[in-house]
Amino acid sequence: MSWRDFFAMGGYGFYVWTSYLLAAVVLALNVILPLRARKTVRARLRAYYRFNRQSR
Amino acid sequence: MARAEPIPSGPEPVTLELHRYVSPKTFYPLAGRLIPWFGGLTALLLAVGLYYALFIAPPDYQQGESVRIMFIHVPAAWMSMFVYVVMAGAGAVGLVWNAKLAEVLARSCAPIGAWFTVLALATGSLWGKPMWGTWWAWDARITSELILLFLYLGVMALQSAIDDPKRAARAAAILALVGVVNIPIIHFSVEWWNTLHQPASVTRIGRPSIHISLLIPLLLMAVAFMLYFVTVVLLRMRNEILERERHSAWVTELIQSADAEPAPPAAGNRPRGVAG
Numbered sequence: 001m002s003w004r005d006f007f008a009m010g011g012y013g014f015y016v017w018t019s020y021l022l023a024a025v026v027l028a029l030n031v032i033l034p035l036r037a038r039k040t041v042r043a044r045l046r047a048y049y050r051f052n053r054q055s056r
Numbered sequence: 057m058a059r060a061e062p063i064p065s066g067p068e069p070v071t072l073e074l075h076r077y078v079s080p081k082t083f084y085p086l087a088g089r090l091i092p093w094f095g096g097l098t099a100l101l102l103a104v105g106l107y108y109a110l111f112i113a114p115p116d117y118q119q120g121e122s123v124r125i126m127f128i129h130v131p132a133a134w135m136s137m138f139v140y141v142v143m144a145g146a147g148a149v150g151l152v153w154n155a156k157l158a159e160v161l162a163r164s165c166a167p168i169g170a171w172f173t174v175l176a177l178a179t180g181s182l183w184g185k186p187m188w189g190t191w192w193a194w195d196a197r198i199t200s201e202l203i204l205l206f207l208y209l210g211v212m213a214l215q216s217a218i219d220d221p222k223r224a225a226r227a228a229a230i231l232a233l234v235g236v237v238n239i240p241i242i243h244f245s246v247e248w249w250n251t252l253h254q255p256a257s258v259t260r261i262g263r264p265s266i267h268i269s270l271l272i273p274l275l276l277m278a279v280a281f282m283l284y285f286v287t288v289v290l291l292r293m294r295n296e297i298l299e300r301e302r303h304s305a306w307v308t309e310l311i312q313s314a315d316a317e318p319a320p321p322a323a324g325n326r327p328r329g330v331a332g
Contacts, residue, residue: 006110009121009122009124010115010120010121010122011120011121012120012121012122012186015122015125015182015183015185015186016121016122016124016125018182019124019125019128019129019178019179019182019183020110020128022128022175022178022179022182023128023132023175023179026171026172026174026175027284029171030167030168030171030288031287031288031291033167034288034291034292034295035291037292037295038291038294038295041295041298041299042298042311042314045298045299045302045307045311046311046312046314046315048302049308049311049312049315050315
């Protein structure tokens with residue numbers, strides 16, 4: 001089987017590869033979003049504690 | 057001798073002995089240690105699963121190469137239901153035992169489950185078009201899966217609409233528990249109604265079912281998705297714990313010790329109106 005056949009997927013290439021691409025996007029997104037949220041949560045809490053310390 | 061010791065404040069009310077061991081404080085570092093392991097296992101299973109799904113599995117005798125969509129679609133659909141049950145179960149534990157970590161788990165499950173549902177619906181549509189000639193049908197399986205998405209969105213809306221985390225968790229848990237009725241409807245929809253969607257081919261017994269050459273990649277992908285879920289739910293739970301426990305001494309210390317390392321900000325950067 002050639003690579004051309006592999007990507008053609010017996011004529012279903014569009015449907016198969018769009019499905020796998022969507023899965024890759026969803027799986028990547030659910031790693032990236034919480035990792036980014038981790039940064040923003042930590043930054044927000046740092047600012048919050050700094051503010052509390054200074055206003056004490 | 058005569059000096060009166062300050063009366064120790066009583067321990068926090070512990071309604072269940074388990075509560076002590078699954079406190080956010082002990083869970084947070086534990087989750088941090090587990091994440092790399094689950095992440096690594098996910099990557100491994102995903103690599104093997106994709107190799108089987110794309111290279112080893114033969115084309116189906118009826119559906120041809122389009123059957124490879126199944127290796128994404130079915131695990132995503134399974135996870136959409138599994139995550140919902142976990143979310144509702146955690147919500148129930150939060151309601152009954154007032155367990156903070158269960159509330160954190162329920163809240164962390166919702167967006168992940170919603171994403172799995174979106175993936176199941178989208179890949180189902182991409183599979184339906186070449187096989188049935190339509191992107192969408194209001195058939196029982198598809199409609200009940202769409203309702204599942206709306207349930208997830210409703211739970212998330214309740215969680216974010218109510219400021220008090222306790223009350224938000226309670227309201228969301230009640231909606232999630234009511235919505236559990238939809239799970240058996242999704243599962244049995246292909247048997248109860250004469251649907252366009254094909255019947256189950258893995259869980260049925262004594263009837264022609266899926267061939268082993270397609271079952272192996274399917275199960276590999278299902279395990280990979282399960283490990284992936286554990287990884288990302290732990291990531292989200294850690295964020296939720298930091299946010300919810302920000303008044304506790306250990307989170308204050310954790311963040312401030314990390315804060316102490318970089319150089320302190322210049323005086324001009326201080327919040328206005330706050331005397332040093």
